[in-house]
Each structure stands twice: as C-alpha cells, then as structure tokens.
Amino acid sequence: xxxxxxxxxxxxxxxxxxxxxxxxxxxxxxxxxxxxxxxxxxxxxxxxxxxxxxxxxxxxxxxxxxxxxxxxxxxxxxxxxxxxxxxxxxxxxxxxxxxxxxxxxxxxxxxxxxxxxxxxxxxxxxxxxxxxxxxxxxxxxxxxxxxxxxxxxxxxxxxxxxxxxxxxxxxxxxxxxxxxxxxxxxxxxxxxxxxxxxxxxxxxxxxxxxxxxxxxxxxxxxxxxxxxxxxxxxxxxxxxxx
Amino acid sequence: xxxxxxxxxxxxxxxxxxxxxxxxxxxxxxxxxxxxxxxxxxxxxxxxxxxxxxxxxxxxxxxxxxxxxxxxxxxxxxxxxxxxxxxxxxxxxxxxxxxxxxxxxxxxxxxxxxxxxxxxxxxxxxxxxxxxxxxxxxxxxxxxxxxxxxxxxxx
Numbered sequence: 177x178x179x180x181x182x183x184x185x186x187x188x189x190x191x192x193x194x195x196x197x198x199x200x201x202x203x204x205x206x207x208x209x210x211x212x213x214x215x216x217x218x219x220x221x222x223x224x225x226x227x228x229x230x231x232x233x234x235x236x237x238x239x240x241x242x243x244x245x246x247x248x249x250x251x252x253x254x255x256x257x258x259x260x261x262x263x264x265x266x267x268x269x270x271x272x273x274x275x276x277x278x279x280x281x282x283x284x285x286x287x288x289x290x291x292x293x294x295x296x297x298x299x300x301x302x303x304x305x306x307x308x309x310x311x312x313x314x315x316x317x318x319x320x321x322x323x324x325x326x327x328x329x330x331x332x333x334x335x336x337x338x339x340x341x342x343x344x345x346x347x348x349x350x351x352x353x354x355x356x357x358x359x360x361x362x363x364x365x366x367x368x369x370x371x372x373x374x375x376x377x378x379x380x381x382x383x384x385x386x387x388x389x390x391x392x393x394x395x396x397x398x399x400x401x402x403x404x405x406x407x408x409x410x411x412x413x414x415x416x417x418x
Numbered sequence: 419x420x421x422x423x424x425x426x427x428x429x430x431x432x433x434x435x436x437x438x439x440x441x442x443x444x445x446x447x448x449x450x451x452x453x454x455x456x457x458x459x460x461x462x463x464x465x466x467x468x469x470x471x472x473x474x475x476x477x478x479x480x481x482x483x484x485x486x487x488x489x490x491x492x493x494x495x496x497x498x499x500x501x502x503x504x505x506x507x508x509x510x511x512x513x514x515x516x517x518x519x520x521x522x523x524x525x526x527x528x529x530x531x532x533x534x535x536x537x538x539x540x541x542x543x544x545x546x547x548x549x550x551x552x553x554x555x556x557x558x559x560x561x562x563x564x565x566x567x568x569x570x571x572x573x
Contacts, residue, residue: 370546
C-alpha cells in the first residue's frame with residue numbers, strides 16, 4: 177500500500193503527516209470542547225448531563241475503530257507478513273483500550289443520574305465490556321512470548337477472531353431490547369439529534385480520530401526504531417561471539 | 419500474489435465465515451437470554467413462573483401513576499401501546515420517571531400484579547434543547563408515547 181509497508185518509507189510518512197495531525201487534533205478537540213461545554217443547549221430531558229455525550233460517544237466510536245484497525249492490520253500481517261502492519265496492530269491496542277475504558281466510565285457516570293444505575297448487563301454494555309477485555313487479552317498475549325514474532329502471530333489471530341464483536345456492539349441495540357438507547361447519528365433518516373448538539377459531537381468525533389492517528393503514528397515510529405535497535409544489538413552479539 | 423499468500427488469505431477468509439456463522443447461531447440460540455427486558459405483549463405468550471424474576475419494559479401509561487396512602491408505594495401501568503401490565507414499586511424512582519417515559523422494571527409476578535424491586539428509566543435516541551421540544555409539542559409533531567400536545571408531564 178503506497179510503499180508504506182516499508183519501515184523506512186513509513187518513518188518518512190510519519191514525520192511528514194504527524195505534525196498536521198497533531199495540529200488539527202488541538203483545533204478540533206479545542207473547538208469541540210468549547211461548543212460542547214459552553215456553547216450548546218442543555219437537553220430537554222437530561223439537562224446539562226447531556227454534555228457527557230461529547231466525550232462518551234466519540235470514545236465509543238474510537239474504541240471500535242481502533243479495534244477494526246488492529247484487526248485489519250493483523251490480517252495483513254498474517255497474510256502478507258508486512259512488518260509495519262504488525263507494529264500498527266500492536267500500537268493500536270493500548271489506544272483502543274484507553275478509549276473503551278473512557279467510554280465505559282463516562283457511560284456509568286451518565287447512567288447513574290439518567291437510568292438510575294451505574295451498570296446493567298444489557299447487550300450493548302456487556303459487548304462493550306467484552307471489547308475492553310479483548311484489548312487486555314490481546315496485549316497480554318502479544319507480550320507473553322520471548323520471541324516477539326510468535327507473540328505477534330498468536331495475538332494477530334486473537335485480534336481477527338475478536339473482530340466479530342464489533343458488529344455485535346454496533347447492532348446490539350437493534351437486535352435486542354437493551355436499556356441503552358439506539359443510534360442517533362447514523363440513522364438512515366435525519367439524525368435525531370439537534371444540529372446545535374450534533375456540531376460539537378462531530379467536532380469531537382473527528383478530533384478523537386486525528387488524536388488517535390497522531391498517537392498511533394508515534395507508537396509505530398517508536399516500535400520500528402526499537403526493532404532496529406534490537407537487530408543491531410543482536411548483530412553485535414553475533415559479531416562478538418564469532 | 420504468491421500461492422502461499424493466497425492460501426493464507428483463503429484460510430483467513432474461510433475462518434471468518436465459519437466464525438461469523440457460529441456467532442450468529444449462538445446469539446440466535448441465546449436470544450431469549452440476551453434481551454434485557456420483555457414487553458407486555460411478549461408476556462402474553464410467555465410462561466412465567468410465580469417466583470421467576472424478570473424485567474419488563476415499555477412506556478408508563480398516561481394517567482396510570484397512583485401513590486398509595488402511605489406515599490411509599492407507587493402503582494403504574496407499563497404499556498407497549500397494545501397490552502399493559504400493572505406494576506407496583508416501593509422505593510426511589512429515577513428522575514426521568516414520568517408518564518409517557520420509557521422504563522424497565524425488574525421484579526416478579528404475584529397474582530397478576532408485577533412487584534418491582536428496581537425501576538430504571540430508559541432514555542430514547544432523541545436529543546434536543548427544551549425550546550425545540552416545546553415547539554414540537556405545540557405544532558403537534560411530537561411523536562413518542564407521551565403523545566398528545568400540551569399534556570402535563572405529571573398530574
């Protein structure tokens with residue numbers, strides 16, 4: 177893909193694109209927070225509590241998006257053995273886990289005043305918790321082998337298999353009765369959310385995406401450099417032994 | 419694509435197809451356990467034991483909310499606009515509880531009366547400022563169960 181599977185080209189690309197992504201993240205999240213916290217209306221039922229949505233919903237999107245990136249990169253790593261795909265999957269996991277945790281915590285904080293409970297075992301909440309555990313399992317498995325390549329292969333299979341959970345999360349509110357409300361933004365009809373509330377939500381959504389992309393590029397860059405250092409050290413040991 | 423890569427890709431795709439099929443079968447089989455609540459219409463066809471705990475969900479029927487003399491126990495009807503169930507509940511209701519609001523009640527049936535131990539408010543997917551909600555009610559475009567324009571939320 178555009179030669180980006182080549183680590184050297186990827187490093188060049190990251191250097192070029194990284195600052196732009198970081199800059200747009202500051203602008204997008206900054207303006208999103210300003211609109212969301214100070215310049216958007218309170219909800220007719222929820223009052224000011226609705227503002228939790230501007231953090232909760234984008235982090236839920238990113239939790240699923242980061243997992244999809246991880247699964248696709250893992251599939252590419254399994255079939256084509258591109259080293260960068262492997263780094264992408266590994267780098268995406270802790271970011272996605274963090275977004276998922278933010279989603280779960282902010283959702284509980286919203287649920288207590290609105291539903292009357294911090295947590296229920298409905299399909300949406302439970303499948304989101306499973307996503308969080310999949311991330312933790314992936315990270316544990318990837319680090320459980322002395323040989324990083326074997327760890328990469330085992331965890332890549334877990335990532336691809338676990339991807340089945342992503343559509344289950346998305347459609348859980350349509351397939352089953354849940355306490356969680358169905359989708360507002362991705363309805364086929366008009367989004368059932370007021371434009372004044374949709375604006376900060378979308379700003380935050382795009383901002384979270386560029387934030388994720390910025391951190392991912394950083395992590396992959398660090399992983400590529402770490403691999404190079406390891407290879408140089410191994411070569412030195414071999415040279416000394418000879 | 420080299421033959422080895424092609425074989426790995428095919429194995430991966432076949433694996434995904436089988437996995438998807440397995441997941442679909444499991445989820446269909448557990449359908450009844452995954453649903454968070456049953457609607458009053460579901461309950462017509464479902465056998466429920468006397469002490470069996472379950473959750474029912476629907477809208478609080480308009481004009482059905484009554485407190486008993488002590489003021490601690492509240493009676494209301496949960497409706498899906500076709501059938502309804504009588505519910506009694508002793509405890510603190512969530513802030514969003516009102517007539518026309520979606521709720522989920524957990525408890526068991528005793529002599530046709532559903533005795534709830536927990537009542538949760540269900541929020542819908544509509545988000546709007548109070549002025550817009552007001553305007554929609556005035557123009558008669560308000561569509562959920564609280565229905566009719568100009569109705570007071572609590573009597």
